Amino acid sequence: MGKIRIGIFGFGKTGKVVANEFLQDSLFTLVWVVRKGDTDHQKYASRLLGHEFDAGEIFSADDIDDSFFRERPVDALVDFSDSTGVYLYAKAAQAGIPIISAISQYEQEELEILKSYAEFAPVLYSPNITLGINVLMVAAQILQKIAPHADIEIVEEHFKGKKEVSGTAKRIANVLSLNVEEHLNSIRVGGIVGRHEIIFGMPNQTIRLSHESISRAAFGQGAIFAVNFLIGKSPGMYTMETIIAEMFRQNIPVY
Numbered sequence: 001m002g003k004i005r006i007g008i009f010g011f012g013k014t015g016k017v018v019a020n021e022f023l024q025d026s027l028f029t030l031v032w033v034v035r036k037g038d039t040d041h042q043k044y045a046s047r048l049l050g051h052e053f054d055a056g057e058i059f060s061a062d063d064i065d066d067s068f069f070r071e072r073p074v075d076a077l078v079d080f081s082d083s084t085g086v087y088l089y090a091k092a093a094q095a096g097i098p099i100i101s102a103i104s105q106y107e108q109e110e111l112e113i114l115k116s117y118a119e120f121a122p123v124l125y126s127p128n129i130t131l132g133i134n135v136l137m138v139a140a141q142i143l144q145k146i147a148p149h150a151d152i153e154i155v156e157e158h159f160k161g162k163k164e165v166s167g168t169a170k171r172i173a174n175v176l177s178l179n180v181e182e183h184l185n186s187i188r189v190g191g192i193v194g195r196h197e198i199i200f201g202m203p204n205q206t207i208r209l210s211h212e213s214i215s216r217a218a219f220g221q222g223a224i225f226a227v228n229f230l231i232g233k234s235p236g237m238y239t240m241e242t243i244i245a246e247m248f249r250q251n252i253p254v255y
């Protein structure tokens with residue numbers, strides 16, 4: 001079997017590291033990267049990231065026309081741009097290309113557009129694509145059922161420049177039926193890549209579930225996991241959480 005061809009939207013803090021993870025994995029070939037402006041137009045992401053081969057030709061969002069995806073075929077498209085990236089790959093979705101969106105925050109309208117693509121292609125949406133955070137999210141829901149009277153607080157910590165509240169923390173609040181205004185605590189300091197903690201407080205004991213991404217490479221590894229899962233799947237919406245929940249189900253007989 002040939003290599004899995006990848007296209008990436010976004011070449012910022014995270015997109016660069018994600019591109020590098022795909023470039024380093026022999027199962028994949030990075031075909032192109034789309035970024036917003038025309039910086040480094042038609043240079044190669046591989047060269048910019050220090051490799052000595054040509055891969056991942058860089059295009060601008062303005063280069064996307066009706067023939068872009070036909071002329072530069074890929075087996076999966078990975079989005080680490082921003083919430084507006086979703087408008088650019090309708091043609092790819094209609095052609096059935098699997099889509100992985102890692103955008104942390106969408107407006108409802110953009111989320112509806114992403115969901116509409118699931119009619120034609122398998123679409124995996126994950127505001128936090130690390131394996132670890134999805135394990136934590138499933139474990140927290142199980143723990144809440146075991147200890148339904150525990151007080152629960154969510155703490156999220158990110159780099160100083162992150163303006164919005166963590167989409168992951170909002171998702172955790174949502175699955176645990178917690179009010180975001182009351183139970184979500186945000187900290188912005190220095191260069192923290194991303195840390196989430198769920199604290200279960202009981203009268204005589206405290207349980208803390210925590211996850212920290214210590215390098216953005218964790219997002220690239222999550223994206224690779226997601227691509228491997230999604231290729232060959234039927235059109236529809238998928239999430240990392242449901243994949244992990246299924247793994248919990250299969251691995252419960254540990255005793």
Ligand SMILES: NC(=O)c1ccc[n+]([C@@H]2O[C@H](COP(=O)([O-])OP(=O)(O)OC[C@H]3O[C@@H](n4cnc5c(N)ncnc54)[C@H](O)[C@@H]3O)[C@@H](O)[C@H]2O)c1
Pocket residue numbers: 009010011012013014015034035036037061079080081082083084085088101102103104105126127128129130219
């Ligand atoms: N799901 C996850 O696990 C995860 C992890 C990290 C970051 N993120 C999300 O990924 C996104 C990018 O994060 P970042 O830290 O790299 O941000 P960033 O601001 O450093 O980079 C954003 C990149 O996207 C490009 N871009 C913006 N709009 C675009 C468009 N319409 N088309 C093509 N490219 C466009 C910009 O040119 C830039 O290269 C954010 O939404 C962030 O929250 C998600």
Ligand SMILES: O=C(O)C1=N[C@H](C(=O)O)CCC1
Pocket residue numbers: 014104127128162165166167168169193194
């Ligand atoms: O902006 C980021 O970088 C991240 N954002 C996330 C969020 O908002 O939940 C998670 C991953 C990193």
